[in-house]
Amino acid sequence: MQPYTKHESIAAAMNRSNVDTDQIIPKQFLKKVERSGFGIHLFHDWRYNDDGSDNAEFELNKPTFKGAKILVVGDNFGCGSSREHAPWAIADYGFNTIISTSYADIFFNNCFKNGILPIKVEKNVLDALMAEINANEGIRFGVDLENQQVTTPAGNNFSFDIDPFRKGNLLSGLDDIGLTLQHVDQIDAYEQRHKQNFPWLWA
Amino acid sequence: MKKTMYEKIWDSHLVAEAAGQAPLIYVDRHLMHEVTSPQAFEGLRLSGRKVRNPHSILATMDHCVPTKNRNLPIADPIAKKQIEVMAENCRENGLNLYDMQSPNNGVIHVVVPEHGFVHPGMVVVCGDSHTATHGAFGALAFGIGTSEVEHVMATQTLPQKKSKTMLVRIDGELNKFSSAKDIALAIIGKIGTAGGTGYVIEYAGDAIKALSMEGRMTLCNMAIEAGARAGLIAPDEKTYAFLQGKEFAPKGAAWDQALAYWQSLPSDADASYDATVVLNAADIAPQVSWGTSPEQVSGVNDVVPAPESFSDEGKRKACESALAYMGLTPNTKITDIPVDYVFIGSCTNGRIEDFRIAAEVAKGTKVAAGVTAIAVPGSYQVKQQAEAEGLDKIFIDAGWEWRDPGCSMCLAMNGDELSKGQRCASTSNRNFEGRQGKGGRTHLVSPAMAAAAAAAGHFVDIRTL
Ligand code: SF4
Numbered sequence: 001m002q003p004y005t006k007h008e009s010i011a012a013a014m015n016r017s018n019v020d021t022d023q024i025i026p027k028q029f030l031k032k033v034e035r036s037g038f039g040i041h042l043f044h045d046w047r048y049n050d051d052g053s054d055n056a057e058f059e060l061n062k063p064t065f066k067g068a069k070i071l072v073v074g075d076n077f078g079c080g081s082s083r084e085h086a087p088w089a090i091a092d093y094g095f096n097t098i099i100s101t102s103y104a105d106i107f108f109n110n111c112f113k114n115g116i117l118p119i120k121v122e123k124n125v126l127d128a129l130m131a132e133i134n135a136n137e138g139i140r141f142g143v144d145l146e147n148q149q150v151t152t153p154a155g156n157n158f159s160f161d162i163d164p165f166r167k168g169n170l171l172s173g174l175d176d177i178g179l180t181l182q183h184v185d186q187i188d189a190y191e192q193r194h195k196q197n198f199p200w201l202w203a
Numbered sequence: 204m205k206k207t208m209y210e211k212i213w214d215s216h217l218v219a220e221a222a223g224q225a226p227l228i229y230v231d232r233h234l235m236h237e238v239t240s241p242q243a244f245e246g247l248r249l250s251g252r253k254v255r256n257p258h259s260i261l262a263t264m265d266h267c268v269p270t271k272n273r274n275l276p277i278a279d280p281i282a283k284k285q286i287e288v289m290a291e292n293c294r295e296n297g298l299n300l301y302d303m304q305s306p307n308n309g310v311i312h313v314v315v316p317e318h319g320f321v322h323p324g325m326v327v328v329c330g331d332s333h334t335a336t337h338g339a340f341g342a343l344a345f346g347i348g349t350s351e352v353e354h355v356m357a358t359q360t361l362p363q364k365k366s367k368t369m370l371v372r373i374d375g376e377l378n379k380f381s382s383a384k385d386i387a388l389a390i391i392g393k394i395g396t397a398g399g400t401g402y403v404i405e406y407a408g409d410a411i412k413a414l415s416m417e418g419r420m421t422l423c424n425m426a427i428e429a430g431a432r433a434g435l436i437a438p439d440e441k442t443y444a445f446l447q448g449k450e451f452a453p454k455g456a457a458w459d460q461a462l463a464y465w466q467s468l469p470s471d472a473d474a475s476y477d478a479t480v481v482l483n484a485a486d487i488a489p490q491v492s493w494g495t496s497p498e499q500v501s502g503v504n505d506v507v508p509a510p511e512s513f514s515d516e517g518k519r520k521a522c523e524s525a526l527a528y529m530g531l532t533p534n535t536k537i538t539d540i541p542v543d544y545v546f547i548g549s550c551t552n553g554r555i556e557d558f559r560i561a562a563e564v565a566k567g568t569k570v571a572a573g574v575t576a577i578a579v580p581g582s583y584q585v586k587q588q589a590e591a592e593g594l595d596k597i598f599i600d601a602g603w604e605w606r607d608p609g610c611s612m613c614l615a616m617n618g619d620e621l622s623k624g625q626r627c628a629s630t631s632n633r634n635f636e637g638r639q640g641k642g643g644r645t646h647l648v649s650p651a652m653a654a655a656a657a658a659a660g661h662f663v664d665i666r667t668l
């Protein structure tokens with residue numbers, strides 16, 4: 001996992017509520033043998049026309065939102081099935097931050113395993129952020145996880161809450177494997193003893 | 204303090220125990236197949252991590268491989284892709300893979316013991332719940348998920364919660380028509396599919412000591428169906444004799460050193476367990492499952508139970524829906540249940556001993572009209588051995604199909620499957636709805652019972668043959 005660093009990025013607005021994981025990544029893409037490469041299928045059914053061309057009507061296809069890392073989106077984002085393919089697709093597309101009023105539980109948890117920061121805000125804050133983006137598409141928001149702050153050009157700044165343990169993991173880029181590897185000295189030492197005790201396993 | 208075998212293995216594999224985190228245990232052997240590994244490799248690649256100990260891994264292709272026409276390209280494009288990706292991942296990471304064309308190919312839990320890759324006292328994992336099989340060697344062996352597969356590849360360790368211990372003692376002597384499979388089913392019938400939840404089961408007692416290594420593997424294989432994390436059997440002379448001379452077994456002076464260690468592993472006398480279950484081997488009749496859970500099982504001389512016979516509300520409901528799915532009415536004699544299909548194979552009963560026993564029953568018989576019977580060796584080595592003994596002829600003469608190895612109808616992922624409503628006598632381990640094909644009906648039995656059912660067209664009490 002990449003460590004989550006302070007950044008200033010384009011914020012894309014999707015004024016839709018209850019976006020479920022089936023929309024985020026439709027089921028026909030789950031049979032892949034990879035964990036990567038889901039980004040091109042993100043929001044597939046909205047994003048592409050039947051002939052495979054880009055749907056110009058879809059928010060994220062707007063040139064002004066190209067390269068966005070921050071997704072500002074309506075209530076209850078990520079509901080539906082538990083598929084981890086959803087955060088895989090979001091991260092692979094390039095988002096590392098989501099701002100919404102609420103998230104489905106499993107999806108919320110899955111975000112942290114994949115280096116995505118899901119920020120919860122009050123409804124009035126979300127409305128203000130949406131309005132600011134709509135008035136001036138392509139603007140950049142600043143996200144400072146360390147200080148739990150989001151800043152915007154129009155000054156719709158706010159601070160957010162986050163579980164300290166998860167914050168630490170995002171900042172350090174540590175996933176479960178990363179956590180274990182903090183004990184790598186102990187693993188190395190164990191392996192040395194292992195080689196002495198069970199030499200036939202290392203022959 | 205007196206220790207159980209589980210505690211000895213646990214203690215000797217503890218790497219770290221940090222406050223607020225699960226204990227970290229070391230993994231000696233990591234087994235792999237094509238279905239649960241691809242995203243784990245991808246995860247490694249994305250994070251720029253490497254396989255820590257490639258030599259700890261043995262991989263095979265088994266779940267979606269065809270069991271006939273192996274020379275032709277795989278028809279299912281998704282299965283084909285999985286096979287190709289597996290080969291590529293193993294090549295890229297320098298892993299030992301028994302691919303579809305290898306003479307060593309077969310079902311992972313059949314192949315691994317054939318090469319002596321698992322020894323007593325090891326911690327063994329695989330992205331597959333039937334990893335429990337290897338407990339037959341006195342190794343702590345259990346199934347893990349795809350993210351854990353990645354975790355083990357990267358760190359050679361796993362964060363684990365310590366299990367409770369359960370002693371399952373089978374006293375006395377098994378009648379000659381019952382087998383390890385019947386012991387496994389009888390235990391699950393007694394303690395239920397959640398009976399072992401949170402436990403590692405240690406099987407002991409005279410009837411266990413009397414089992415061959417093949418039988419012990421069959422028994423441990425199904426520890427998972429009893430809900431346990433793993434099954435364990437103390438290593439003894441049979442274990443050592445089985446391992447000696449195998450490719451990955453220690454040799455020369457190393458053998459003596461290993462042997463001394465292995466002999467220290469059995470539970471101390473008077474070690475205490477969190478739970479104990481005792482069965483009398485003489486009471487275990489050949490078993491037949493009648494429902495859609497391995498705990499829904501009876502002796503072959505019994506009848507299909509009525510839902511009312513269960514005092515527990517949940518079990519009554521489960522019985523009702525199982526009978527509806529299975530198309531069975533209460534009080535039908537088990538021996539009156541007809542079969543359309545017979546499958547001998549899987550990591551539960553796809554070893555040489557299983558085919559020997561089944562062939563003995565099948566010899567001189569004919570598969571009943573309207574019945575399809577397939578024999579699927581657990582590995583090419585089993586297939587070759589069986590052919591050397593002429594067992595293939597016996598099956599073919601009796602009207603069976605003699606196939607190439609693979610998981611086949613155990614989980615019906617490779618195209619070998621039941622059609623809706625078809626009823627199968629199967630030596631596999633799970634009789635869940637749809638496991639052998641949508642709408643298919645599975646009855647779990649031993650190889651001898653399966654072979655007898657093929658000839659009769661219905662279940663038979665093999666004790667009366
Ligand atoms: S034979 Fe069945 S239980 Fe064994 S590994 Fe294959 S699918 Fe799993």
